[in-house]
Amino acid sequence: MGRKAYLGIDIGTSGIRCNIFDIEGNQIGFDYMEYPTICTEKGMLELEPNNVFKSLLEVVGNSIAKCSISSGDIRSIGISSQMHSFLAVDKDGNNLTNVITWGDTRSMDEAKFIEQNYDCGILYRKTGCRVQHPMYPLSNILWVKNKMKELFKNTYKFVTIKEFIVFKLSGEFVIDVTDASATGCLNINNFKWDRDILKDILKINEDKFGAVKECTYMVKGIKKKYAGRMGIKTNTPLVIGSGDGIMANIGCGGFDDTSMSCTIGTSGALRIAVDKPLFDEQGRTWCYCFTKDKWISGGAINNGGxxxxxxxxxxxxxxxxxxxxxxxxxxxxxxxxxxxxxxxxxxxxxxxxxxxxxxxxxxxxxxxxxxxxxxxxxxxxxxxxxxxxxxxxxxxxxxxxxxxIDGNVEQIIANGGYANSDVWLQIQADIFNKEIAVAGVKEASVLGAAYTGMVSVGDVKNFKQPVSRMKPLKVIKxxxxxxxxxxxxxxxxxxxxxxxxxxxxx
CATH class of the missing domain: 3.30.420.40 (ATPase, nucleotide binding domain)
Known part of the structure; x- marks a missing residue:
């Protein structure tokens, strides 16, 4: 047997990547595949979910083939994914819609309906989400209900793209607590689907959603036909991980509110880890669950890379x-x-x-x-x-x-595609008038996913124990x-x- 290897997968809006790391976070294998977004009408931004799934199988297989490891060396697979994704599926997991991404704005009328008919201040403090914005699956589900009545009636569950893929691989409908809180339907104070939101706004039962699990939850048993295509064993622990932003925060070594991660990929976000839900008086920031005693607070822009x-x-x-x-x-x-x-x-x-x-x-x-x-x-x-x-x-x-709302930030850590550009980093240092530390890995969300796998299988003690590659590479002044x-x-x-x-x- 060779050295221990940990796979990190990031399911993005523009493409999917798989990186393979050793226990120190050094990259030993990599593959990436871009897929097209679908936009044929105003406000539309979709992905074809089976295309994403096929791309995942390919990048995992390619990344393993590019490095000298065997299937027995792979200790775990952790998943990071775009947040706020949404699709409807039948009981067999077949998609009834495409993936509606965070950039899709066709549910603006439904978002306005929520704003006009419900106390969004109360909803914000329940969910950590500015639910009157159409990026949230809450308004997307209402949109499907209003525009596709028959399809809505035939829907077995509303899932994220990660849930769709995990179900395809294993047969389990499970959602990590971060993705659940990013729907606008989860109460971040008790980690449960909010009964009032489901009953009063959506008028559906919680069985329309997957079971909410911790980010370290391991799905047991990958279907043989897919394990073979990826070059892994069927009993390889598949760790559901978290949303890409939260995984990027962890991949940068951001375990508390003294470090702020800054990610610019397709979109962009700034985040800090906090010990209790943190809210802005005007509801301009968001706050999502990560673990039972840790939340991630921040703000995101649609238009980054x-x-x-x-x-x-x-x-x-x-x-x-x-x-x-x-x-x-x-x-x-x-x-x-x-x-x-x-x-x-x-x-x-x-x-x-x-x-x-x-x-x-x-x-x-x-x-x-x-x-x-x-x-x-x-x-x-x-x-x-x-x-x-x-x-x-x-x-x-x-x-x-x-x-x-939190003045403890001592360091900003840059990650994502923009961290490849010294010019862009210098622009940030100059505009922020702060030193910008560049993360030890450029795609921190993938390392965060792999690191979550390390924690899940016990090879890393807990989320407060960073690996060496989480240290910054350089600092831009x-x-x-x-x-x-x-x-x-x-x-x-x-x-x-x-x-x-x-x-x-x-």
Whole structure:
């Protein structure tokens, strides 16, 4: 037998990855596969769930094949997944709908119905969720009920994409407590499906949802046909893990409120771990369960890396040629190079990055992207940098909210795709006027998932015992002259927000 190996799987909005780690968190195997999102009408952002499942089987098999381990070396498989996903299934686990993701806003009418007919302040303190926003499955279930009456009647359960996959692999309908609290239907104070919400708003019974389990819960027995395709044993512990944001927090070594994890992938979020539910007076932050004695509080934006992905997709052929000529294998590396050629502040060009509506800080699903201050002198390089800066301006607004309700943060730890870009990290250090520590692994959510597996099988004592790769790789320090400039630019960003969207953030 070789060294002990731990698989971490992250089911994202844009793709799925599998990383294999040793007990210290060193990566020894990896594979990633991107899948398409479905958008054929306004507000739609779906995934085909069977496509996601097939991709999972493939990336796990590929990652194992790329490293010198055997199936007997694999101690556990931990799962991280996108939060707020939702689909309806029949009793055999067959999907009746596609996956409705956090970026889908078609349930805006239902979200407004909740806002107009229920006390959302009480619901916020029950669920930790701003339930009057359409990203939450609470309003999505109402949308299905209103728009697809027959399908709603034939639904056996409403599940997340992770539940769908776990059921396909094992035959169990189970949901981790974080994903459950991210539906807007769980009471985060008693860890149970809230009877009032189910009875009064949805008018359904709790058997329409999976059994709520701790993140360390192990599903016993993977179906032989799928275990064979992945190259693992049927009795390999499958640990249900948690949502990607919470797993990223853990993967960065964020075990309390002195460390704040900052993740920018497709979307973006800032989070801290707290010992009791933490709420904002105006309900602008969220708070989800992680374990029986730990909650994760923070704020998330819809539009993180998806802003650059949008630019990439619109002019992909051109950018691929330019990347090839410049010697870059990845278009995003080209974007970082472009941004490095432009002055901080993008020579007066600013952008409101709300391509898929907005979550925190303004919680406006109707918000749209807007480019301001465009002059003849501005080039595509300016637009790329302005896009990067706009994402960080929005993240800084969330930071200020969290700082107001919990002022213990000593360190910000960067992870996710943006941590590959020194330019983007420097922009953050300058706008935040804080040192940004770069996580020991770039995809912290996958390490967090694998680490949860380590804890589950007893190879790590508890969630307060970090592994060596959770230590930061480097620290990016702010540049004073840029800090002064960005203070003015951030003020302009807030003014533009108020002028375009009709309300103030602070």
């Amino acid at each position: 998806i802003v650059l992905k949008y630019f990439r997709n619109q002019f992909r052929e051109q950018f691929e040629k330019e990347a090839l000529r410049a010697g870059y294998e990845d278009i995003y590396d080209l974007f970082s190079y472009y941004a490095s050629q432009i002055n901080p502040g993008s020579d007066g060009l600013t952008f409101l990055p709300f391509l898929t509506g907005e979550r925190a800080p303004g919680w406006n699903a109707d918000a749209t992207g807007t480019l301001l201050g465009l002059r003849f002198m501005h080039s595509k390089k300016h637009i790329i940098r302005a896009g990067m800066e706009s994402v960080i301006y929005n993240m800084y607004s969330i930071y200020k909210m969290i700082e107001k 702010p540049k004073e002259k840029n800090v002064v400039l960005y203070r003015e630019m951030y003020s302009e960003f807030l003014d533009n927000y108020s002028a375009i969207l009709g309300k103030k953030l602070f």
